Amino acid sequence: MTALLGSRSDVPTDVRPGTTPVPRRRRRRFTVESTAPLLLVFPAIAILLVFRVYPLILGVNFSFTGDQELNGVFIGLDNYVTLMNDVRFHAAARNVIVVLLFVPIEVFVAGILATFIFLKVPGHRFYRSVYFLPVVLSPIIIGAIFNIVLAANGPLNELNRAVGLPIVDWLGQSNSALPSVLGVHIWATFGMALVIFLAGFSTVDQELLDAARIDGATLPQTIWYVVIPELSQTIQFVFVTTTIGMLTGLFGLLYTMTAGGPGAASYLPEFLIWKLNGEAKPALASAASVVLLLLILVIGLLQIRVLRRATKEV
Amino acid sequence: MKRMINSAALGLAAALTLTACGGASAGGGTGGGSGTDGGTADKLVVWNWGAADDAAAAFQEDVIATFNEQNPDVEVEVVSQPFDQYYTLLGSAIEAGTGPDVALFNGGTQLKSRAGSLVPVTDELADITGDLAGWPAFQADGETYSAPMFLQGFPIYYNKAIFEAAGLDPEAPPTTWEELGAACDTITSSTDVSCFALGNKEGLGIEFFLSGFGSGIFTAEEYDAWIDGERDWTSEHARQVLTMWSESSADGWYNEGANSTAMFNDSFDIFSGAKAAMVIGLSSGIAHWKQFDEFLGDDLGFMMPVTTNEGTTLALPIEGGIGYGVLNEDKKDLAVDWIKATVERDAQADYALAGGQIVSNTTVELDTDIASAQAIITELPGSKPLLHTSLSGDTLDLLHRLGQQLLVGEVTVDEAAAQLQASEG
Incomplete structure (x- = not known):
């Protein structure tokens, strides 16, 4: 008790010597000042909870139940075991790695083209709009266009034929189907990454660039020691959004261009989820969704960590 | 980042805690249903996957009119669901007790696997049994669950003009696998078109091949056992199907890039556009005699499957395509009237011509001079259900x-056969 009193006496008060000590009043919990911010953010949080978190929890919950005659019955991890034994799931998981290999390509393409535009190459305004144009096209339309372009008797193969290269059924062969779709995806979406890069360039400190020039830094040195560290936040952001875009935004192209085939060669988790749902196995599809969620979470966090080191951000 | 991990962990923990409360049952009502356990008597709720064209829409109006002649006070509410989600939505609705009174089903697996939810109408339909073909696809365990509206089959169509150009007799199409192989060699070497049009982007090609050529490969006993569920993919003849499929591709029968060509409708367009000599098509709905006739006219030919093995009996692969099943016991009488309206002679006769259907009602005479349609009808008596x-x-x-x-x-034929056998369970 004395200790408690002693500790209390340590609390600094605004009592000044010579004034009568005022008995301390307990702070009121619910003042306008303390509740107003909560009230103001409540709608946003409520929307997030009701439309994002709650369905997510329902989905996870649903993935522990069975399908068809076992509808609504708790079956533990059976759906996850089924997934682990499904060749399509194996193919989808393998293909995620292929997709990740294409992420640096898209970031590099966007980065290098953004640099050219930043350096104001002749016609940079024209190129900026041209690069961004495919972003506004629907994946279904892009898929339909490239179905024709990449067809066995399509223009690309005609070009091959004209220069004496072999004909390739780009979308009908296991080793070329997914890379073709990813190539088209990069073409269709790098414009967005490019715009983000351009926004990032505008934040590069001109004084640092000038200082580097005065110190006699070469162009590669300037890029490596000044521009990349300055753009580290932007590069991180582009990497993460491009990865998420590739993992969750390929459905339209896959659906129109390969339908997952040949075999399961171009299956991705997202396509598998849709396919399983169509096979009247919504609970199994939920399990696949949970795996995809975890996968994106882990990959996203790892990427941020790796990129922080790579871009030398302190 | 720590906060991200913490909140993710929190979310998962909350999810796992909730799991203990038991599984979520699938979806609620998907609309339209008056409920399988009640509802008003003067309304019949019908689910289908919509009318594909004007002819189908006109047929639906005919059916409603016929139904209302007998039940003038009953309102028919037709709910169209998207086909790719149809059975998922229907399953959820039945589960939640908000299913329709009658629903459209594909014959075969789709109907038989749901026989438990359906009301048998064996006795009620007994009086029309003799008028219709294609019943087996709508029967399970000795009970009848629906009446087939149309027959869906996989006839082989060919282009007589291309046969002629290749120096083959257009009136005597191949009858054995060897003759077919020789014809394909001739066509590919003497013309610049492919022998068969094939679209395998969705992987459907092999099921057309299996059902299209099956009766010439399997003996009658094997065929019937296959339909009854006794299948051995590692057997000689099942493996032969896979080998023939693989070799026909290696021998260059198909258009370039078959795996990246959509079956509906790119591959059928290849045949309609006279860029392939033959195609395994359909008998009703789409990719059928009427559609091809519009492009090829008198050059359109129909041929039976070819004999591959001795001791087989060639049969046109065709079965009941679609039909309405009864879900609400309380409205069984109305539902039976609806089913009978869908197979009523006049409505079927009109739709057969307008939409290009081989209808189930055998009293309907298909009033067309399209030779291949008449040839298909001639082969109906000896026909067999589809293998796939x-x-x-x-x-x-x-x-x-x-x-x-x-x-x-x-993949090799052996590996494929082993995987298929394993999937049969």
Whole structure:
């Protein structure tokens, strides 16, 4: 008790010597000042909870139940075991790695083209709009266009034929189907990454660039020691959004261009989820969704960590 | 970042805690249903996957009119659901007790696997049994669950003009596998078109091949056993189907890039556009005699499957395509009237011509001079059900994927047969 009193006496008060000590009043919990911010953010949080978190929890919950005659019955991890034994799931998981290999390509393409535009190459305004144009096209339309372009008797193969290269059924062969779709995806979406890069360039400190020039830094040195560290936040952001875009935004192209085939060669988790749902196995599809969620979470966090080191951000 | 991990962990923990409360039952009502356990007597709720064209819409109006002649005070509410989600939505609605009174089903696996939810109408339909063909696809365990509206089959169509150009007799199409192989060699070497049009992007090609050529490969006993569920993919003749499929591709029968060509409708367009000599098409709905006739006219020919093995009996592969099943016991009488309206002679006769259907009502005379349609009808008496519609969904999906891999030589016949056998369980 004395200790408690002693500790209390340590609390600094605004009592000044010579004034009568005022008995301390307990702070009121619910003042306008303390509740107003909560009230103001409540709608946003409520929307997030009701439309994002709650369905997510329902989905996870649903993935522990069975399908068809076992509808609504708790079956533990059976759906996850089924997934682990499904060749399509194996193919989808393998293909995620292929997709990740294409992420640096898209970031590099966007980065290098953004640099050219930043350096104001002749016609940079024209190129900026041209690069961004495919972003506004629907994946279904892009898929339909490239179905024709990449067809066995399509223009690309005609070009091959004209220069004496072999004909390739780009979308009908296991080793070329997914890379073709990813190539088209990069073409269709790098414009967005490019715009983000351009926004990032505008934040590069001109004084640092000038200082580097005065110190006699070469162009590669300037890029490596000044521009990349300055753009580290932007590069991180582009990497993460491009990865998420590739993992969750390929459905339209896959659906129109390969339908997952040949075999399961171009299956991705997202396509598998849709396919399983169509096979009247919504609970199994939920399990696949949970795996995809975890996968994106882990990959996203790892990427941020790796990129922080790579871009030398302190 | 720590906060991200913490909140993710929190979310998962909350999810796992909730799991203990038991599984979520699938979806609620998907609208339209008056409920299987009640509802008003003067309304019949019908689910289908919509009318594809004007002819189908006109047919639906005819059916409603026929139904209302007998039940003038009953309102028919037709709810169209998207086909790719149809059975998922229907399953959820039945589960939640908000299913329709009658629903459209594909014959074969789709109907038989749901026989438990359906009301048998064996006695009620007994009086029209003799008038219709294609019943087996709508029967299970000795009970009848629906009446077939149309017959769906996989006839082989060919282009007589291309046969003639290749120096083949257009009136005597091949009758054995060897003759077919020789004809394909002649066509590919003497013309610049492919022998068969094939679209295998969705993997459907191999099921058309299996059902299209099956009766010439399997003996009658094997065929019937297959339909009854006794299937052995590692047997000689089942493996032969896979080998023939693989070799026909290696021998260059198909258009370039078959694996990246959509069956509906790119491959059928190849045949309609006279860029392939033959195609395994359909008998009703789409890719049928009427559609091809518009492009090829008198050059359109129909041929039966070819004899591959001795001791087989060639049969046109065709069965009841679609029909309405009864879900609400309380409205069984109205539902039976609805089913009978869908197979009523006049409505079917009109739709057969307008929409290009081989209808189930055998009293309907197809009033067309399209020779291939008449030839298909001539073969109906000896016809057999389709081999692929008796497969489970899982096996069929695997078959689609293996079909694509066999076509480009990425899997061997033995491996494919073993995987298929394993999927049969």
